[in-house]
């Protein structure tokens with residue numbers, strides 16, 4: 001087995017764990033949290049789920065990015081960034097940068113302040129907003145997986 005194949009396998013394991021987790025939180029976790037009668041308790045429960053998932057999500061995002069760049073290195077494919085035919089590589093990199101920003105900058109430093117205000121005002125509305133943002137991120141991520149496979153296999 002060559003290095004490219006190993007990097008590709010690691011890349012896909014990273015994508016499965018990270019995007020699978022985002023989809024689970026969006027389609028199972030948040031609807032369940034929203035069904036809790038007291039919205040303030042719902043917010044608390046969501047924080048506990050988020051706390052349990054964020055470390056794993058950060059690690060798998062890093063693994064996905066590093067293995068992606070490793071593949072570009074083995075393929076000697078850096079100039080793909082200059083070719084619009086590789087739009088799916090741009091899509092993968094953009095969604096990765098977006099999640100890096102959310103998980104390493106917004107989540108620890110910016111979101112707590114913004115969300116604290118929203119939660120104290122109307123916790124049910126805050127949960128709705130969080131759910132909508134998760135739907136957007138999950139949909140963009142799944143479209144990226146679809147595009148990557150279609151792009152790599154010549155679609």
Ligand code: HEM
Nearest residue numbers: 015065068069071072092093095096141144145148149152
């Ligand atoms: C810095 C970020 C990323 C880089 C540099 C990157 C790079 C790559 C490269 C070079 C390949 C192999 C291309 C080839 O064989 O010609 C690949 C495959 C793939 N990537 Fe990424 N990627 C990144 C992020 C992502 C993300 C965020 C996702 C999913 C949301 C993703 C999903 C995939 C999938 C599903 C494949 C496999 C396609 C296949 O072999 O069927 N990648 N990536």
